[in-house]
Amino acid sequence: MILEELFSLHKEQTIGGRYLTLESITPLLKKLNTNNQVEVIGKSVFGEPIYSYKIGTGETRIYLWSQMHGNESTTTKALFDFINVLNSGSDFANKLLEKFTFCAIPMLNPDGAKLYTRENANKVDLNRDSQQLTQPESKVLRAAFEEFKPHYCYNLHDQRTIFGAGDTGKPATVSFLAPAYNEGREINESRMKAIDLIVVMNDVLQDYIPGQVGRFDDSFNINCIGDTFQYLGVPTVLFEAGHYPNDYEREITRKYIFFALISGFKALSENDIVVSGINKYLKISQNKVVFYDFIYKNIKINYDGIEIITNFAAQYKEELIENKICFTAYVTEVGELENHYGHFEYDAKGAEYTDDFGGFPKTSQKADFYLNKNIKFVNGLIKR
The missing domain is CATH 3.40.630.10 (Zn peptidases)
Incomplete structure (x- = not known):
């Protein structure tokens, strides 16, 4: 068969x-x-x-x-x-x-x-x-x-x-x-x-x-x-x-x-x-x-004037909007993320993080951000 x-x-x-x-x-x-x-x-x-x-x-x-x-x-x-x-x-x-x-x-x-x-x-x-x-x-x-x-x-x-x-x-x-x-x-x-x-x-x-x-x-x-x-x-x-x-x-x-x-x-x-x-x-x-929908590695962030390299994760929230399921990515964790995987993983190799919310990733904010001010991520993914 x-x-x-x-x-x-x-x-x-x-x-x-x-x-x-x-x-x-x-x-x-x-x-x-x-x-x-x-x-x-x-x-x-x-x-x-x-x-x-x-x-x-x-x-x-x-x-x-x-x-x-x-x-x-x-x-x-x-x-x-x-x-x-x-x-x-x-x-x-x-x-x-x-x-x-x-x-x-x-x-x-x-x-x-x-x-x-x-x-x-x-x-x-x-x-x-x-x-x-x-x-x-x-x-x-x-x-x-x-x-x-x-x-x-x-x-x-x-x-x-x-x-x-x-x-x-x-x-x-x-x-x-x-x-x-x-x-x-x-x-x-x-x-x-x-x-x-x-x-x-x-x-x-x-x-x-x-x-x-x-x-x-x-x-x-x-x-x-x-x-x-x-x-x-x-x-x-x-x-x-x-x-x-x-x-x-x-x-x-x-x-x-x-x-x-x-x-x-x-x-x-x-x-x-x-x-x-x-x-x-x-x-x-x-x-x-052990999984997140997104993991971003080796991100440079400016935290209170101090530059550090870290990782952060985002997760889709499934939202019913006008009888359709929309997948909206939100930041869920910032840190080492040891022993975790991402269904989508991106190694920033030290690229600097910026966003329109305050300059560094915070939990529960949408995963919309920039790396080196020229790579734009919208809803977790690179916007081409």
Whole structure:
């Protein structure tokens, strides 16, 4: 199976970028609802419908949900790409549909998606509400879980650009986690199934993004939905769609999430899972906060009449302006920045820094400045 060709053939062309709302996916759901596979299973705080989509007749039940955090849309795109495969009529699709029954919630938090926020409309992080179930969206997710009784759960998220894959100096383009089920972070049968599945997906991704797969922190928090479902005995896999160089729209990362979904389900359908892959799992680099969007090195600044050479970093803030996501770069740190990397790095080689704000970089100011008064940077990048 050639994954690149499969993705090109089935990529859902009507959705893209970072800002994905219920309005974006409603036409897709209508198109998919050929035999009452789409169902409204609840409402959000603002009264927006929360949809599920079911397909397949197999005994193994797979439960997937995306955009629990409204501003995390990459896995939603990949999920629709995967659904297109299931509806393709191919031998591979028919094999998956005979083996599995899929229940997907493509957008759990439509209010947060519209507002482009992590939280829901009540400013609650749904991924910290799995025990109290104070929010309507949390109740919907749990009720569907209890009704569907899945054999596997897929918890689909995005992560920020700050994460690297261990000390490799490479971004964590895709990260996984088999969540803990107790404080001791022990390995039981359920968690081992999730671990073995992650090992399969990582083995495939290493052929495409070597060194760019991370393993998320497994500290136990029963308030997180993945930890709760693992605690309840259902193998649960956390997906984190991260940064690929120059891919702030997450269209390349989308492809690798698709690759992971396809390869994992292929292995499950063929019973081609290496049992007890804990050693391979632990060799996946642990996620570390080691990246900035921009690092500027060897900058000369005049600080209270004293010239010094230093470094500084800037980070994009994603801002929703007129229904578009704008990336605005702000200075975040000044100093040595030891053991950190930039997705964009610039060595000024002692060039003098000036700006229109006060003469030296200060945190929270926009990354608009000059070097030697003749190289202009606007929004973090050199203006040509």
